[in-house]
Amino acid sequence: xxxxxxxATSLWAASGPGYAQSSDTVLAKVSDLVVARVxxxxxxxxxxxxxxxxxxxxxxxxxxxxxHDFLVQYLIDVALxxxxxxxxxxxxxxxxxxRNVEFLRKKALMESWLGDVARSAVTADTVRAAxxxxxxxxxxxxxxxxxxxxxxxxxxxEKAVKTAEDRANEAVARIKKGEEFTKVAEDMTGTSxxxxxxxxxxxxxxxxxxxxxxxAFATEVGSTAAPIRTEQGWEVVxxxxxxxxxxxxxxxxxxxxxxxxxxxxxxxxxEKLRSEAKIERLDIPEQxxxxxxxxxxxxxxxxxxx
Numbered sequence: 007x008x009x010x011x012x013x014a015t016s017l018w019a020a021s022g023p024g025y026a027q028s029s030d031t032v033l034a035k036v037s038d039l040v041v042a043r044v045x046x047x048x049x050x051x052x053x054x055x056x057x058x059x060x061x062x063x064x065x066x067x068x069x070x071x072x073x074h075d076f077l078v079q080y081l082i083d084v085a086l087x088x089x090x091x092x093x094x095x096x097x098x099x100x101x102x103x104x105r106n107v108e109f110l111r112k113k114a115l116m117e118s119w120l121g122d123v124a125r126s127a128v129t130a131d132t133v134r135a136a137x138x139x140x141x142x143x144x145x146x147x148x149x150x151x152x153x154x155x156x157x158x159x160x161x162x163x164e165k166a167v168k169t170a171e172d173r174a175n176e177a178v179a180r181i182k183k184g185e186e187f188t189k190v191a192e193d194m195t196g197t198s199x200x201x202x203x204x205x206x207x208x209x210x211x212x213x214x215x216x217x218x219x220x221x222a223f224a225t226e227v228g229s230t231a232a233p234i235r236t237e238q239g240w241e242v243v244x245x246x247x248x249x250x251x252x253x254x255x256x257x258x259x260x261x262x263x264x265x266x267x268x269x270x271x272x273x274x275x276x277e278k279l280r281s282e283a284k285i286e287r288l289d290i291p292e293q294x295x296x297x298x299x300x301x302x303x304x305x306x307x308x309x310x311x312x
Contacts, residue, residue, distance in 0.1 A: 039051035039054075041053065041054050041078055041081065042078055042081065042082055044082055044085045044086060045089075047085050047089070049078075049081045049082065049085060053081050054077060054078070054081065057077045057080055057081055058073075058077055061076070061077065061080075065077075120272050123268075123271050123272050123275045124268035124269075124271060124272060126271070127267055127268055127270075127271030127272075128264050128267050128268050128271075132267045133260060133263050133264050133267055134256065136263045136266055136267050136270075137256050137259065137260075137263045140253075140263070141253045144251055144253060145250060145251075146210065146211065146250075146251070147223075147248040147249055147250050147251070148208040148209055148210050148248070148249055148250075148251050149208065149209060149210075149214075149222050149223065149245055149247070149248050150207060150208045150209075150245075150246050150247040150248075150249075151209075151222055151243050151244060151245045151246055152187050152188070152191075152243070152244045152246060153218075153241050153242065153243050153244075154174075154177060154187070154190075154191045154194075154241065154242040154243075155238060155239060155240075155241050155242075156170040156171075156173050156174045156177075156233075156239050156240045156241070156242075157170070157238055157239040158170045158238070158239035158240070161237065167239075170239045170240045171233060171235075171240050173194065173240075174233035174240035174241075174242050175232075175233055176194075177190050177191070177194055177233075177242050178230055178231075178232060178233060178242055181230045181242075181244070182230065187230065187244045208247075208249060210251065211223065215236055217234055217235070217236055218234060218236065218241065218243060221234050221243060222243055222245055225243065225245045226245065227245050227246065227247055227248055228244075228245070228246070229244070229245060230242065230243065230244040231243045231244075231245075
């Protein structure tokens with residue numbers, strides 16, 4: 007099943023070698039770079055890139071120079087020790103080595119396949135369509151509002167909750183009679199249940215408390231909503247303005263949407279391969295219901311007429 011895509015989604019296949027080019031192509035660019043020579047043995051950029059991939063997680067805490075020095079020294083040590091091992095006629099598990107080589111070959115083919123799918127999917131039209139759809143989906147307005155909080159320190163103190171609610175209703179009533187929101191908040195600050203005033207910038211639904219968002223988006227510009235119960239107490243909200251979010255220009259995010267299109271195409275293609283293949287998960291034990299269904303099916307086959 008293909009899930010929804012956000013531009014910020016982790017696009018491991020689309021952003022890696024499988025999206026733009028195969029890993030062989032990437033390594034070929036540095037294969038002619040000689041990193042070191044050890045008694046005439048050449049260590050080149052391809053060796054360096056492979057070592058870098060091997061230690062990608064282990065070297066995160068090191069700065070660039072330290073990472074570079076570690077990798078070069080590692081490759082020098084590999085060259086020296088492997089040569090000495092050959093001199094001593096030390097043996098290795100050739101069958102295991104061949105399995106590793108075969109796995110790496112399959113992985114390289116997989117990356118080539120991902121790249122081919124991505125290149126076929128990413129066109130000027132498909133990238134633009136993905137952008138236009140994202141702009142349409144993000145068309146919900148943002149809101150600028152003022153809020154007044156009547157705080158309740160103990161949520162289980164029913165008397166305090168009721169008192170705060172009464173004060174919030176009093177504030178709304180004064181505003182609806184024509185008093186300025188700011189003036190009402192200032193007048194009510196300093197009472198036994200202090201009111202606080204804040205003016206936020208434009209916010210989308212996801213940036214608000216759910217209970218505030220539900221009311222704010224249903225309130226007309228210039229209007230003050232009835233008090234809203236929150237985990238902090240009671241809040242009074244006045245919606246001052248609404249605006250539609252302006253999206254980034256297409257040229258700014260074109261590459262990111264290219265990755266989205268590529269990743270979506272790869273997921274669809276992978277699902278198709280899986281659906282057409284006979285896959286048996288032997289690592290998962292049969293559940294009782296699976297065993298019962300299997301027994302029922304076998305029984306039906308026995309009873310079926312010739």
